[in-house]
Amino acid sequence: MAGIKSLEELKRLKEEALAKRQARTTTGGIQITVGMGTCGIAAGAREAMKAILAVTEEEGLSDIIVRQTGCIGLCEWEPIVEVEIGDQPKVTYGKVTPERARQIMKEHVIGGKEIPEFKIPA
Amino acid sequence: MKEIALHILDIAENSISAGARNITIDIHEDLTRDRLTITITDDGKGMDVAEIARVVDPFVTSRTTRRVGLGIPLLKAAAEACQGGLTIRSAPGQGTTLTVLFQHSHIDRMPLGDLPGTFLTLLIGYPNIHWTFRYRVNNQEFLFDDTPIKQELDGVPLTEPSILAFLRNILEDGISRLQESRGE
Numbered sequence: 207m208a209g210i211k212s213l214e215e216l217k218r219l220k221e222e223a224l225a226k227r228q229a230r231t232t233t234g235g236i237q238i239t240v241g242m243g244t245c246g247i248a249a250g251a252r253e254a255m256k257a258i259l260a261v262t263e264e265e266g267l268s269d270i271i272v273r274q275t276g277c278i279g280l281c282e283w284e285p286i287v288e289v290e291i292g293d294q295p296k297v298t299y300g301k302v303t304p305e306r307a308r309q310i311m312k313e314h315v316i317g318g319k320e321i322p323e324f325k326i327p328a
Numbered sequence: 329m330k331e332i333a334l335h336i337l338d339i340a341e342n343s344i345s346a347g348a349r350n351i352t353i354d355i356h357e358d359l360t361r362d363r364l365t366i367t368i369t370d371d372g373k374g375m376d377v378a379e380i381a382r383v384v385d386p387f388v389t390s391r392t393t394r395r396v397g398l399g400i401p402l403l404k405a406a407a408e409a410c411q412g413g414l415t416i417r418s419a420p421g422q423g424t425t426l427t428v429l430f431q432h433s434h435i436d437r438m439p440l441g442d443l444p445g446t447f448l449t450l451l452i453g454y455p456n457i458h459w460t461f462r463y464r465v466n467n468q469e470f471l472f473d474d475t476p477i478k479q480e481l482d483g484v485p486l487t488e489p490s491i492l493a494f495l496r497n498i499l500e501d502g503i504s505r506l507q508e509s510r511g512e
Contacts, residue, residue, distance in 0.1 A: 215494065219488075220481055226482075244338050247337050262492060
């Protein structure tokens with residue numbers, strides 16, 4: 207388990223994160239959801255998730271909510287990643303390889319521009 | 329699925345669907361007895377005997393009551409091909425314990441795979457679940473219980489970049505230290 211030393215480190219990290227959050231204006235909330243049913247997992251959803259978390263870490267992105275969910279019934283499009291930014295409509299991306307996940311993070315989540323060619327056709 | 333770690337992710341998803349609040353994942357590599365045992369325990373709604381039969385063998389009975397896919401039958405077949413097996417202990421209202429056993433040295437046994445990746449995914453993806461991860465190689469143990477971390481964070485999200493790095497490092501270091509000890 208995380209020893210006392212690492213809990214002290216965690217305390218410091220928490221205080222730094224809180225200070226940063228106070229200094230920042232709110233971004234309107236970003237929620238990213240990864241489909242993690244059997245179909246999604248078999249298609250590589252965990253690697254998509256890891257890529258999303260890696261970009262969050264590398265780019266120092268705060269205030270991003272990352273969740274996973276079960277099968278949503280579009281198994282042939284897995285791995286599926288949904289991006290919701292503020293009040294904008296949810297965008298659903300399909301066949302999200304780790305490379306696509308990185309691109310979605312950089313262009314859509316950070317840059318604010320959807321990537322139409324990765325979207326699941328409505 | 330070619331990794332035990334991916335199957336673990338899949339089974340944990342069943343525990344979530346069953347409404348679990350506390351999920352414990354225990355992986356034991358017992359090289360002395362040549363056994364690899366994985367146990368996943370939840371406090372979800374549980375299953376009666378007929379439901380257990382249904383999730384274990386979906387081709388014999390119709391699947392209409394519960395959204396559980398082919399993950400469990402596939403894992404069971406993989407374990408049985410390695411001198412092992414899969415058992416489920418459960419009762420309505422009593423939670424579920426699923427145990428999978430493999431002969432550790434069996435040539436067909438799939439690798440454990442990316443355990444830190446699976447644990448981090450579950451921890452971040454379902455922050456409202458109380459997670460306990462226990463990984464043992466022979467009699468050495470890595471135990472990760474998220475309670476003290478969540479208490480200390482007091483609502484600061486696990487996805488804050490520095491917290492994410494902290495969690496990833498604890499999981500990766502703890503698991504790789506044990507894996508190095510068995511000489512891989």
